[in-house]
Amino acid sequence: MTAPISNRSDARFKGYHAARWAEPVVMELGHPGRRGAVFxxxxxxxxxxxxxxxxxxxxxxxxxxxxxxxxxxxxSQMTLGMMGVSLFGTCTMKYNPRIGEQAVAADHLAKVHPLQHPDTLQGVLEIYSNFNEILCELSGMDQFVFQAGGGADAAYTHACVTRAYHASRGELEQRDQIITTIQTHPCSPATANTAGFEVITLTLEENGYPSVEQLKSVIGPRTAALMVNNPDDMGIYNPDIKEWVRLVHEAGGLCFYDHANFNGVMTRLRARELGFDACMYMLHKTFGAPKGAAGQPLGPMAAPRIWCRSCHHRWW
Known part of the structure; x- marks a missing residue:
């Protein structure tokens, strides 16, 4: 008789096998006439x-x-079975616990109104305060704001703050370029362009990310900011990221960290220790916050991503 795994000396879930579905790509599924919603x-x-x-x-x-x-x-079941793998994840490849969906559907959260008297919102404010402290500890930053309504909203907020920062120093007309990379999430170049900046996109090289030399070739007096993911959306880590940040700061630019793939680096690095001026997280990825895809209403902490700054620059 085989001993239970918990009693074995080498008990590290070696007997565990993940689900393996013969799942086709979504474009191969479906039948004519089926509908998820009728508009x-x-x-x-x-x-x-x-x-x-x-x-x-x-x-x-x-x-x-x-x-x-x-x-x-x-x-998601096949992804969860990848034990020992850095699951940086994507929005559709991570698991949202159903208990989170149930919690935000409760009346005392789902029906909170922003114009309620503060005396009736102390519990919600405590949630905000406690979660702010958690994120500050994980990132090394000073303060988070939960107002940004999504990832692109947070990236756009940074682009606008970058614009205001350089304007306050009389350099906005000069600093009109934001540097990003081809594997950075598209919301970074899109929002930078929307905010009025010219976008400089670095291309991939042999190791799967742009080289320091390529970055140096585009940095200059026109550099306003750097906006990057690390790891990127392909799961590639850039080991030179500290040098990237140093070079952009040396040129007078700001550095923004899209922390959408925080799962792969949580507790292993902190945005501030890498030198970044600002970062954002996706709550529905790393922290299990409901995204609403299952039909549940979003709670007061529903912003999928949030944005913060470090005290390197007092321009909040």
Whole structure:
């Protein structure tokens, strides 16, 4: 008789086998006529130019909500079985505990109103305060704000603060470029451009990330900021990130850390110790906060990502 795993001297879940589903890609699923949601027929859109309108509907799989949920549940089960692997994750490849969905659906959280009297919000404010302390400890930063409504919103906030910072120093007309990389999340270059900056995109090299030499070739008096992920969305770590930050600071720019893939580096590094001026997290990735995809209402801490700054620059 085989001894229970807990009684074995080498008990490290060696007998565990993850789920292995023969799961096709989502574009291969679905059947004609299936729907997850039925929207009212759209009316005319006179404000859009003719060239911006679709000539044909997008090619998407026709699936029910149940089909979609089952598909991504299978993917998440296979991901959870990867013991010993750095699961930096993506939004659809991580697990949201159902208890979190249930908690934010409770009336005392779901029905909180921002104009309530502060005396009735002390419990919610305590949650904010405690979680702020947790994130400050994990990042090394001084203070978090939970107002940004999403990842792109947080990145745009940083781009706007970067703009205000350089304007306050009389350098905004000069510093009009933000540096990012081809594997950085698209919200960084998109929001930098929306904020009025020219985006400089570094390309991949032999080791899977841009070299220090390539970064040096684009840094100069026009550099306003660096906006990067580390690890990036492919799971690649840049071992030269401290040198990157030093070089951008030396040129007079700010450095923004998109911490969307924090799962892979939690407790192993802190944004401030790398020298970053600001960072953001995705609460629905690393911290299990509900994202609303299962139909539950979001709670008062629903911002998927949040943004903060270090005290290197007093421009908050």
């Amino acid at each position: 009212p027929k759209a009316g005319p859109v006179p404000d859009l130019p003719e060239g911006a309108l679709r000539a044909a509907p997008p090619v998407l799989p026709e699936m029910t909500e149940h089909d979609v949920l089952r598909h991504y549940l299978h993917l």
